[in-house]
Amino acid sequence: MLSGIVAIVGRPNVGKSSLLNALVGRKISIVAPKPQTTRHRIQGVLHRPQGQVVFVDTPGLHRKAPRALNRYMNDAVSGALSDVDLALFVVEAGRWTDEDEAVLEKLKQGRAPVGLVVNKVDKLDNKAGLLPELEKLSAMHSYAFIVPLSAKSGDNLDALVRELFSRMPEGPPLYPEGQIAGHDLRFTVSELVREKLMRALAQELPYALTVETETLDHSGTIIRTSAVIWVERDNQKKIVIGEDGAMLKRIGSAARRELEYMTGAKVVLKLWVKVKENWTDDPQALKRFGYLDN
Known part of the structure; x- marks a missing residue:
């Protein structure tokens, strides 16, 4: 092996x-x-x-x-x-x-x-x-x-x-057969929401936001989850939400559809947008959002 x-x-x-x-x-x-x-x-x-x-x-x-x-x-x-x-x-x-x-x-x-x-x-x-x-x-x-x-x-x-x-050493498997991802569903939820944001928003804004999965309940054939989209300024929050919440609904629908395709389960996804000033240059915030080792 x-x-x-x-x-x-x-x-x-x-x-x-x-x-x-x-x-x-x-x-x-x-x-x-x-x-x-x-x-x-x-x-x-x-x-x-x-x-x-x-x-x-x-x-x-x-x-x-x-x-x-x-x-x-x-x-x-x-x-x-x-x-x-x-x-x-x-x-x-x-x-x-x-x-x-x-x-x-x-x-x-x-x-x-x-x-x-x-x-x-x-x-x-x-x-x-x-x-x-x-x-x-x-x-x-x-x-x-x-x-x-x-x-x-x-x-x-x-x-x-x-x-x-041809260049791999001999050794036992590092992951069980059938497992192809090294991260859990919470991480997948936050990353998929962030991907949809990056694809939908203007050039600069995606680099000022991150996504944190707050709750996740996978019971049977239903996944119920909620996530917070964090931005650095109030005007960014308005852009992410969009007029009458249109942008946030669009992001949520796109992420939900892909999660359902990936998992085969029905997904109930709720999104909120919150402001954390200067989070991209704040070590405490980076630790909270999973970018630094705890």
Whole structure:
């Protein structure tokens, strides 16, 4: 039996969460077309007859960390790299930035071997340019392997899975058979609500909000749950609620439908919006909302 831990790292918005979801075959990490969607280290489990791979999806690494929340996310990346069997460095095909360079420098300081995943190859206008790009990337570091793929379409995903298992150590499973998520339903509720907010709201507001699941009762075929959406200012609260509560209803309905699809249960979801000034730079608030170790 093979069993190991793999950290998925990269700059913001290169498709790390989409790759995790594609690998395990189910939505584990929320996805939105905006940087900083992932804020926590999120575990997903890939089961195969030959063994198990536990993935740790990390927040995008930030070169600048002006607020406590940004520093927490960078620390989450460092923590994920401290004790893994392999690091997957995800980059976007056709695009290399200073942030990619910063991630690579951090990976060079670690002990784990690094595999390079060149994602979003489906978006390349000139497919002939992929081979020269791979040659250029391979010269930057002694990678364990390089796999170009598309997490969105699944193209070449099997090649990555083969590379992963060929480098996993022998050992017992880390999770029971059938369990593919390393977090509980309370976490899923708060993350799904936050995803719907990030997709619905303007560019800046999503980074000033977080979601806290207050109550959860899963009895039989019904899930009753409530969550608080925390923002930093009163005017943000008004935007989240919307005119006559329209935005809040829209967010609640979208999150409820997805929860019902994921769980197969009827979901009763209640949402409130509250203000906690400057929570993104307040260590006490970050601890309360689950961003810092208790």
